[in-house]
Amino acid sequence: MRARxxxxxxxxxxxxxxxxxxxxxxxxxxxxxIYDLYQKERGNVPNMFQTMAHxxxxxxTMIAHFRAVMSSGTLPQKLKEMAVVRTSWxxxxxx
Amino acid sequence: MLRRLGATGEQLRSLRGEFRPELxxxxxxxxxxxxxxxxxxxxxISDEEFAALRDRFDEGEIxxxxxxxxxxxxxxRFNDALQVDVTDPNEGKIx
Numbered sequence: 001m002r003a004r005x006x007x008x009x010x011x012x013x014x015x016x017x018x019x020x021x022x023x024x025x026x027x028x029x030x031x032x033x034i035y036d037l038y039q040k041e042r043g044n045v046p047n048m049f050q051t052m053a054h055x056x057x058x059x060x061t062m063i064a065h066f067r068a069v070m071s072s073g074t075l076p077q078k079l080k081e082m083a084v085v086r087t088s089w090x091x092x093x094x095x
Numbered sequence: 096m097l098r099r100l101g102a103t104g105e106q107l108r109s110l111r112g113e114f115r116p117e118l119x120x121x122x123x124x125x126x127x128x129x130x131x132x133x134x135x136x137x138x139x140i141s142d143e144e145f146a147a148l149r150d151r152f153d154e155g156e157i158x159x160x161x162x163x164x165x166x167x168x169x170x171x172r173f174n175d176a177l178q179v180d181v182t183d184p185n186e187g188k189i190x
Contacts (some may be wrong), residue, residue, distance in 0.1 A: 016180070017177060017178050017179050017180050018176075018177045018178045019177050019179075044182060044183070045182075046182045047179050047180055047181070047182045048170065048173065048174055048179050048182075051173075051177060051179050052173075065166070066166065069159070069162045069163055069166050070163070070166075073155070073156070073159040074155065074156060074159070075126075075152075075156055075159050075160060075163075077100055078097065078100040078101060078102060078123075079122060079123055079126050080126075080159075080160070080163050081096055081097045081100055081102075082097065082102065082106075082110060082119070082123055082126065082127055083126050083127060083129075083130040083160060083163055083164055083167075084163060084164075084167050085097060085107070085110040085111065086110045086114075086127050086130045086131060086134075087130045087134050087164050087167045087168060087171065088167055088171055089110060089111045089112075090130075090131060090134045090135060091134060091168065091171035091172070091175065092171070092175070
């Protein structure tokens with residue numbers, strides 16, 4: 001199981017991805033604004049966002065929902081992140 | 096992210112491997128077990144399992160936790176199907 005995770009991680013870091021990531025230059029102004037915000041907040045734009053940028057409305061609303069789910073509500077942030085880490089590990093295992 | 100929130104290395108290893116409930120408090124245990132059940136077989140969560148969740152969380156918290164787990168199941172599947180490469184946290188330049 002650990003070997004499978006390691007193999008998946010190696011493939012993921014080195015892979016080009018099946019869908020081309022959209023560049024900032026080619027993106028609509030609303031997507032550029034998102035890229036700029038994440039560049040400022042995190043120092044990079046997540047590859048998932050650059051992929052979803054093929055559908056700007058979906059990217060925008062996904063981010064809004066993502067922020068609401070992770071940053072609003074009353075559950076402790078640590079508890080939510082624990083559930084996230086476990087979920088992600090289980091999915092890669094199932095993959 | 097979890098380390099910054101105060102999780103220990105042991106807890107992180109447990110989340111990414113054999114789960115050791117004794118490393119977590121009661122609410123965290125309940126959340127992590129729920130994440131497992133929902134991720135692997137949401138349809139078969141029993142009334143007894145759900146009652147155990149209700150013992151620890153109010154309805155708003157259960158909705159919030161369910162949304163967190165659901166959201167990351169969505170992200171995991173999106174990224175795995177499209178083989179989106181892992182975002183390098185050291186990468187500062189976007190294309």
